Amino acid sequence: MVFHAGAGRAAPGKAKEARFAAVWKPRAGNVFRRHRSGSSVFCTKAKGVAGCGRSQLEHHKASKALVCETARRGRRVAVRAAESPSKGKQQPAAFYRVRIFTFIGILVGYACYYLTRNSLTYTAPVMVASKELGLDVSSIGAMTSIFPIAYGMSKFVSGVLGSMMSASRLLGLGLICTGLINVCFGFGSSLAWFCTLWAMNGILQGVGGPCCARILTSWFATEERGTYWGMWNIAHNLGGFMAPILAGSAAATLGWKWGMWAPGMIGIVVGCVLVLGVKDKPETAGFDPVEEEAPPSAEEEAGDEVPESKQSIKQILFDNVLRNPFIWGMAFTYFFVYVIRQGVTSWFVFYLLQEKGASDAGIAAARVSGLELGGLVGSLLAGRLSDMYISKSKGKGGVVGKRVQVVIAYTIGVALMLLAFRCVPAAWPAGQWLCIFMIGFFLYGPQMLIGLCGAELVGPSSVGASEGFLGWVAYLGAANAGVPLSIIVRDYGWNAYFTTLLCACGGALLLLSPMTNLKSYTQRVESKKKLN
Numbered sequence: 001m002v003f004h005a006g007a008g009r010a011a012p013g014k015a016k017e018a019r020f021a022a023v024w025k026p027r028a029g030n031v032f033r034r035h036r037s038g039s040s041v042f043c044t045k046a047k048g049v050a051g052c053g054r055s056q057l058e059h060h061k062a063s064k065a066l067v068c069e070t071a072r073r074g075r076r077v078a079v080r081a082a083e084s085p086s087k088g089k090q091q092p093a094a095f096y097r098v099r100i101f102t103f104i105g106i107l108v109g110y111a112c113y114y115l116t117r118n119s120l121t122y123t124a125p126v127m128v129a130s131k132e133l134g135l136d137v138s139s140i141g142a143m144t145s146i147f148p149i150a151y152g153m154s155k156f157v158s159g160v161l162g163s164m165m166s167a168s169r170l171l172g173l174g175l176i177c178t179g180l181i182n183v184c185f186g187f188g189s190s191l192a193w194f195c196t197l198w199a200m201n202g203i204l205q206g207v208g209g210p211c212c213a214r215i216l217t218s219w220f221a222t223e224e225r226g227t228y229w230g231m232w233n234i235a236h237n238l239g240g241f242m243a244p245i246l247a248g249s250a251a252a253t254l255g256w257k258w259g260m261w262a263p264g265m266i267g268i269v270v271g272c273v274l275v276l277g278v279k280d281k282p283e284t285a286g287f288d289p290v291e292e293e294a295p296p297s298a299e300e301e302a303g304d305e306v307p308e309s310k311q312s313i314k315q316i317l318f319d320n321v322l323r324n325p326f327i328w329g330m331a332f333t334y335f336f337v338y339v340i341r342q343g344v345t346s347w348f349v350f351y352l353l354q355e356k357g358a359s360d361a362g363i364a365a366a367r368v369s370g371l372e373l374g375g376l377v378g379s380l381l382a383g384r385l386s387d388m389y390i391s392k393s394k395g396k397g398g399v400v401g402k403r404v405q406v407v408i409a410y411t412i413g414v415a416l417m418l419l420a421f422r423c424v425p426a427a428w429p430a431g432q433w434l435c436i437f438m439i440g441f442f443l444y445g446p447q448m449l450i451g452l453c454g455a456e457l458v459g460p461s462s463v464g465a466s467e468g469f470l471g472w473v474a475y476l477g478a479a480n481a482g483v484p485l486s487i488i489v490r491d492y493g494w495n496a497y498f499t500t501l502l503c504a505c506g507g508a509l510l511l512l513s514p515m516t517n518l519k520s521y522t523q524r525v526e527s528k529k530k531l532n
Contacts, residue, residue: 095287098279099219103228105168105278106212107235109175109270113208114239115246116178116267120144120185120198122248123259130256132189139191146195147202152475154206159468160317167214167464172274174207179267186257186264209451209471210464217455217463218281221290222399222522223391226452230383233448237376281460291522320462321469326400326518329511330454333407334470335477336508337446340414340501342481344371344439347489347497355494357426370433374440375447382406382445383452400453400518407449408512413442415505422498446508456520 124140127133158170181201188194212232220228243263251259279285321327348371349364358364386403393402421435454470455463488496519527
């Protein structure tokens with residue numbers, strides 16, 4: 001009898017590790033033969049299948065004993081190495097070149113999503129001033145009210161459906177389509193045309209975030225993911241920075257049509273680059289995965305359980321996402337974080353005008369400018385801190401739990417800085433700007449890390465669905481910072497406003513407290529392998 005098996009690739013500086021799938025074939029001599037890197041290891045057949053000799057295996061410095069076991073069906077034997085072959089594996093130089101191109105692609109691509117999303121904001125004043133259109137502020141309000149409704153639902157649906165499609169192609173095609181909508185918008189002249197196209201833009205905008213999350217988690221391992229997730233998160237700030245410069249300047253100098261055409265054409269070009277150049281994951285580009293997927297369980301081998309990569313939309317959404325209680329915990333935490341974020345961005349200008357001595361809206365806006373700048377610094381540092389915390393733990397404790405602990409620290413910082421901002425004197429504008437900067441610093445860290453935690457709680461095929469669900473719930477929180485907070489400010493004053501934001505901080509902390517030891521999907525895979 002002869003035993004044939006596929007060879008594994010050795011990691012540098014370690015004993016060679018391998019996975020083996022074995023097949024029985026008739027051969028004289030009751031001998032097993034295993035081909036490995038050009039060498040043969042002979043194992044004498046005992047009664048049934050008892051074990052293998054190690055005469056030549058020792059010569060090749062194999063560090064782990066091989067386990068031989070009878071299979072469930074026919075006469076199949078499966079032998080696996082004790083450790084993951086991808087652990088500690090060195091990727092070729094080409095891998096890092098492709099990876100940095102992919103990262104730059106999703107960074108610039110998502111910034112262009114923000115550009116084509118905010119183009120109307122900076123073109124609208126010129127549209128209202130145009131006599132031929134006959135629009136007023138209420139007309140612009142109708143357009144901008146339709147967008148978040150379409151966007152919130154789209155982010156959820158596209159996250160689920162996108163799990164079954166190529167993330168890079170969906171990302172690029174979505175950007176091409178939203179660019180085309182911006183271009184078509186410039187050819188319109190009626191309110192119905194504008195509202196219809198802007199609702200379609202909201203639907204397409206929901207594609208961007210979940211696709212970027214899937215690509216990023218496939219290309220970056222756990223110990224570096226927080227840093228790169230934080231760096232990718234600056235796409236929000238980059239797109240927000242580009243919109244007034246490009247769309248606003250084009251609309252003011254060339255007419256409102258160019259305020260939509262210019263962002264649209266940029267979106268189309270960048271979308272084509274994404275479709276042609278960005279790869280979904282390392283395997284698509286011919287490299288090894290950065291982290292090993294789960295080994296097939298006994299149920300999967302018997303056909304009773306479907307591997308995650310082959311699951312249906314229903315299984316991905318319900319079994320992997322909606323039935324995970326910690327995903328719900330992250331979602332409601334996101335809800336509270338977005339109540340705070342939207343409450344701050346929507347109402348701080350009014351608060352400065354009424355309570356802190358700002359003489360006009362321009363001065364108030366200048367003081368609020370520290371929010372985005374602080375958010376940029378805070379989100380970058382939050383990702384780096386969580387990676388350092390995970391690295392120093394040396395595998396002890398849950399990876400997601402470590403990031404949750406950073407989120408808790410940042411949320412406490414938000415609460416303290418809200419109190420400081422409430423107490424800062426009206427005669428000290430520099431102190432007000434500094435408090436707003438620190439609020440942005442602490443607020444954007446949780447906004448970034450909660451999305452990463454949700455991505456790491458599920459397997460690679462479910463990341464899009466997880467991010468879509470989290471984004472949908474987050475937008476519900478943002479919606480509740482509009483009319484409800486306006487009623488609170490009008491009827492109960494600014495003290496009640498700040499009390500509401502502090503209660504949102506408290507709600508987030510309560511939800512996060514049971515999740516400080518959560519393990520990531522990758523950690524659960526490794527635990528499962530050890531049990532097998």
